[in-house]
Amino acid sequence: MPDFEPVIGLEIHVQLDTQTKMFCSCALSFGEPPNTRCCPVCLGLPGALPVVNAKAIEYGLMIGMALESELADRSIFHRKNYFYPDNPKAYQISQYDEPLCRGGRLGEVRIHRVHLEEDAAKLIHIGESGRIHSSETSIVDFNRCGTPLVEIVTEPDVKSAEQAREWLQLLRETLRQLGVSDVDMSQGSLRCDANISIRPVGETGFGTKTELKNMNSFAFIERGIKAEVARQTEIVSGGGEVEQETLHFDPRTEAITSLRSKEEAHDYRYFPEPDLVPIQISSEMLDRARGALPELPAARAQRYEAAGVSTDNAKDLAFRPELAARLDEALPHADSPNAVASLLLNVAAAADAEPRSVAEVSNMVGRKEVTAANARKALELLAERGGEPAAVVAEAGLGALGDDGALDGIVEDALAANADAAEKIRGGNMKAIGPIVGHVMRETKGRADGGEVTRLVRQKLGL
Amino acid sequence: MSEEILALTAAQAAAKVKAGELRSAEVFDAYRERAAGDDLNAFLWVAEDTPAAAGADAPLAGVPVAVKDLFCTEGVPSQAGSKILEGYRPPYTATAVRHLAEAGAPLLGKTNQDEFAMGSSNENSAYGPVRNPWDRTRVPGGSSGGSAAAVAGGLAPWAIGTDTGGSIRQPAALCGIVGMKPTYGAVSRYGMIAFASSLDQAGPLTRDVTDCALLLRHMVGRDACDSTSLAFPEEVVLPTAERLDGIRLGVPEELSGEGIEPGVLDNFHQTLRLAEELGATVETMRLPHAPHALSAYYIIAPAEASANLARFDGVRYGVRAEQYDDLVSMYTKTRHQGFGPEVQRRIMLGTYALSSGYYDAYYGRAQQVRTKISDDFRAAFERFDFVVTPTSPGVAFELGAKTDDPWAMYLNDYCTVPVPLAGLPAISIPSGLSEGLPVGFQIIGGAFSENRILDAAHALEQAIGFDGSQARA
Amino acid sequence: MIDREQVLHVARLARLSLTDEEVERMSGELTGILGHIEKIGELDLEGVPPTSHVVEVTNALREDVPRPSWPREQVLDQAPAVRDEGFEVPSPQA
Numbered sequence A: 001m002p003d004f005e006p007v008i009g010l011e012i013h014v015q016l017d018t019q020t021k022m023f024c025s026c027a028l029s030f031g032e033p034p035n036t037r038c039c040p041v042c043l044g045l046p047g048a049l050p051v052v053n054a055k056a057i058e059y060g061l062m063i064g065m066a067l068e069s070e071l072a073d074r075s076i077f078h079r080k081n082y083f084y085p086d087n088p089k090a091y092q093i094s095q096y097d098e099p100l101c102r103g104g105r106l107g108e109v110r111i112h113r114v115h116l117e118e119d120a121a122k123l124i125h126i127g128e129s130g131r132i133h134s135s136e137t138s139i140v141d142f143n144r145c146g147t148p149l150v151e152i153v154t155e156p157d158v159k160s161a162e163q164a165r166e167w168l169q170l171l172r173e174t175l176r177q178l179g180v181s182d183v184d185m186s187q188g189s190l191r192c193d194a195n196i197s198i199r200p201v202g203e204t205g206f207g208t209k210t211e212l213k214n215m216n217s218f219a220f221i222e223r224g225i226k227a228e229v230a231r232q233t234e235i236v237s238g239g240g241e242v243e244q245e246t247l248h249f250d251p252r253t254e255a256i257t258s259l260r261s262k263e264e265a266h267d268y269r270y271f272p273e274p275d276l277v278p279i280q281i282s283s284e285m286l287d288r289a290r291g292a293l294p295e296l297p298a299a300r301a302q303r304y305e306a307a308g309v310s311t312d313n314a315k316d317l318a319f320r321p322e323l324a325a326r327l328d329e330a331l332p333h334a335d336s337p338n339a340v341a342s343l344l345l346n347v348a349a350a351a352d353a354e355p356r357s358v359a360e361v362s363n364m365v366g367r368k369e370v371t372a373a374n375a376r377k378a379l380e381l382l383a384e385r386g387g388e389p390a391a392v393v394a395e396a397g398l399g400a401l402g403d404d405g406a407l408d409g410i411v412e413d414a415l416a417a418n419a420d421a422a423e424k425i426r427g428g429n430m431k432a433i434g435p436i437v438g439h440v441m442r443e444t445k446g447r448a449d450g451g452e453v454t455r456l457v458r459q460k461l462g463l
Numbered sequence B: 001m002s003e004e005i006l007a008l009t010a011a012q013a014a015a016k017v018k019a020g021e022l023r024s025a026e027v028f029d030a031y032r033e034r035a036a037g038d039d040l041n042a043f044l045w046v047a048e049d050t051p052a053a054a055g056a057d058a059p060l061a062g063v064p065v066a067v068k069d070l071f072c073t074e075g076v077p078s079q080a081g082s083k084i085l086e087g088y089r090p091p092y093t094a095t096a097v098r099h100l101a102e103a104g105a106p107l108l109g110k111t112n113q114d115e116f117a118m119g120s121s122n123e124n125s126a127y128g129p130v131r132n133p134w135d136r137t138r139v140p141g142g143s144s145g146g147s148a149a150a151v152a153g154g155l156a157p158w159a160i161g162t163d164t165g166g167s168i169r170q171p172a173a174l175c176g177i178v179g180m181k182p183t184y185g186a187v188s189r190y191g192m193i194a195f196a197s198s199l200d201q202a203g204p205l206t207r208d209v210t211d212c213a214l215l216l217r218h219m220v221g222r223d224a225c226d227s228t229s230l231a232f233p234e235e236v237v238l239p240t241a242e243r244l245d246g247i248r249l250g251v252p253e254e255l256s257g258e259g260i261e262p263g264v265l266d267n268f269h270q271t272l273r274l275a276e277e278l279g280a281t282v283e284t285m286r287l288p289h290a291p292h293a294l295s296a297y298y299i300i301a302p303a304e305a306s307a308n309l310a311r312f313d314g315v316r317y318g319v320r321a322e323q324y325d326d327l328v329s330m331y332t333k334t335r336h337q338g339f340g341p342e343v344q345r346r347i348m349l350g351t352y353a354l355s356s357g358y359y360d361a362y363y364g365r366a367q368q369v370r371t372k373i374s375d376d377f378r379a380a381f382e383r384f385d386f387v388v389t390p391t392s393p394g395v396a397f398e399l400g401a402k403t404d405d406p407w408a409m410y411l412n413d414y415c416t417v418p419v420p421l422a423g424l425p426a427i428s429i430p431s432g433l434s435e436g437l438p439v440g441f442q443i444i445g446g447a448f449s450e451n452r453i454l455d456a457a458h459a460l461e462q463a464i465g466f467d468g469s470q471a472r473a
Numbered sequence C: 001m002i003d004r005e006q007v008l009h010v011a012r013l014a015r016l017s018l019t020d021e022e023v024e025r026m027s028g029e030l031t032g033i034l035g036h037i038e039k040i041g042e043l044d045l046e047g048v049p050p051t052s053h054v055v056e057v058t059n060a061l062r063e064d065v066p067r068p069s070w071p072r073e074q075v076l077d078q079a080p081a082v083r084d085e086g087f088e089v090p091s092p093q094a
């Protein structure tokens, strides 16, 4: 029996953070009482007609740019027909064969397409036990109906549940920094479906895929995909075949259940929406979207790495735009970009001190004028009261001891006061150096350089 | 007084109100009384209160308008001739109706129509058929049959309707009045209960061409609520032409021979001779794809309708079935009970044409045919000012004569249907009688050529001298 | 030719509950209409672009500026069944 590997594609729906809905001027709803954010258009009243929100197009283009997609010159809307109480016109205005963006990539995952559509209403199921399956009546609240959505579909490039979670975190951070959505999974402004199949390692074809619906946290996504991969592996290993179906993952029980209704397979009967005219993407629209585009996590990480910041530090900073902004200010003054990045990431006070001061403290550490421990103290002082780093270091007596022989004497004193330890070191046990270094540091109030102390100890013991 | 008012066209009545010779309330009351005594079943609702007099500068001077049922009118039943919307009172008013009210034409009443504008005889109304005032055993045409019958029968000074495949022009022809379908996009569709969105267009049904121009002037204009609406490039002017000198008329072989009743064809040729006497040149030409227009239309219109009518699901408005077991049976029973047979037939046809595996063969091809039809017209307008045809292949037929054969009914639109597929404006004017019943003459022009069409129609109207007073008696 | 099965399938998609008699009649009528319509299959339309809009307009976009929504009473005014500030429907999962 061969080993299997998962093949995963993701479909993400993102609510855009516009002022108004996709096709009408109702304000978006944030928990208002039911049916108080509605008008003829979003209720699908007879005779009402949709009009496209310009901002949603702009946000769609920004997302396409961030995902390195090919942006359409011309894009049209289609009607996707299906009956459901949350779908007032019985068609969703969506995009089909002329989406706003095609292709692209984010990190190691390729993007298939990005398109615009409208969100559905909310169904509140009424039932004694509160469980979905026992309810007989539902209440429809149209406040959410018509909220602009961007649907992002990836290629099946994701190879594991962990990778799916990590990539989605990168996507969420990217969208957050774009400022186009509040990407709050618990509120449903970012929703994820996964298309999952498995295949024997080394093969290039695809197995039958299942669709895991609407997972609303990163943890559930990882656990849901894991559970589904395990389920498929068990079926195939047992000689069975995976059935193509839509599934629901219950995070409480870890159970996966089929969502397939009694209804016939969907036939959405897409056709061009005759109530809307084509979107022609003008250079002005592109300029406006590009102008609103901040530097995004992936690009930022790449830039920092190229500047000499370690891979880990660069990745961490990509997710923390406020720290990254400080690094950008500090960089022109920094001898070692990675050293400044480390200070910003590891010393809380560094985020409150002047970026230029952080760079100078980092430079002083590099020149061994300040020890790492005292750099932290210096930054705390600088964050508190500001001032010139050199002056603050001098005033607080935080400067490292120079080559003026002072350290030499203190090391000799320390060896004398810790004769046992000195004997052990001579015997080859370098771990015993602790008390000696501690003595020196006490005497120098931390101004001694640890490396220099070690060098002197070895020298004096003839090692 | 009422007889005197009845003898006036709407424009003449408006002029007398402005001149202080008539009060707008007198006009309103005279027509309201006639509308209330309607024995044609032309009205589904008639206003009860006389509105306050229109402002002194209101261009339409308070002369009231009858409005097809499918226009949404705030607080007033707007049922699109369907049982599924029985008693539906919308919370807003259609842009076109609002524009008319603002210009001083208050709502007289809502007129009967084929359900959701699907029909050519008005026999598909859930509220009973409308009768033709020229012969009450005959149909008025459709789907704007109530509007046409109301104007022809003197129950309304003028009316508006909608035209998707001929629903203004064909009933206007069968009732001996003027009906115009404007360029697609000229009049906002906001608040019009949609049949086929890419074809639907509102327009006037009036006693003469001058009334038509006056009403149209106050209907057109870009509406921010309708993405497909366009600014009308010029003011609609009242026509004055008496001659057709230098005007080149093209007569398409495909729409002026086979399938047209002999009496209608005779009248058509007489009208062409009149046009020549007025200075026009008349030449036979071809619209090679016109014979396929009906096929393309009966794919595109039902397909769009199948989606447009899907919103009638018994959830937010309209009538819901009384008994059902679950959600699906609530939907299927509500829709089965609420829609009439023709509407269900077209929903089925449209759903089938869009369904998986059939889209390319039906909808895709129909859209290509649409391109070819537009190309044919474009070529025609390089050589001709207008393309002219009989409006309808026949005169008004007996009630029930064609209800058993859908395709025979659809053939009523043979000459009108190519026009909306190309989005063009066209007018039908009464050109005489055949077997004692009115015949319509259709003038088709290029996009936004309404003023020129109205001028040509006016010149012909003067020469024809059609007398419709018999139907108002 | 549209047979019984196809009529039933399309009726399910369109959410229409037809009686047996209506299914029979619909099958005959739709077959008849499609017989006429299918003549467009004979046309050579190779390379002809489709027309879905006759107007040569693009964009027609709306500024992202909110306007007041409607009071709930008006939203629910014409509904056949209302409960708890919303539209009542049979539950889809029932």
Ligand SMILES: [Mg+2]
Residues within 6 Å of the ligand: A013, A094, A117, A151
């Ligand atoms: Mg979607």
Ligand SMILES: [Zn+2]
Residues within 6 Å of the ligand: A021, A024, A025, A026, A037, A038, A039, A040, A041, A042, A043, A146
């Ligand atoms: Zn709205």
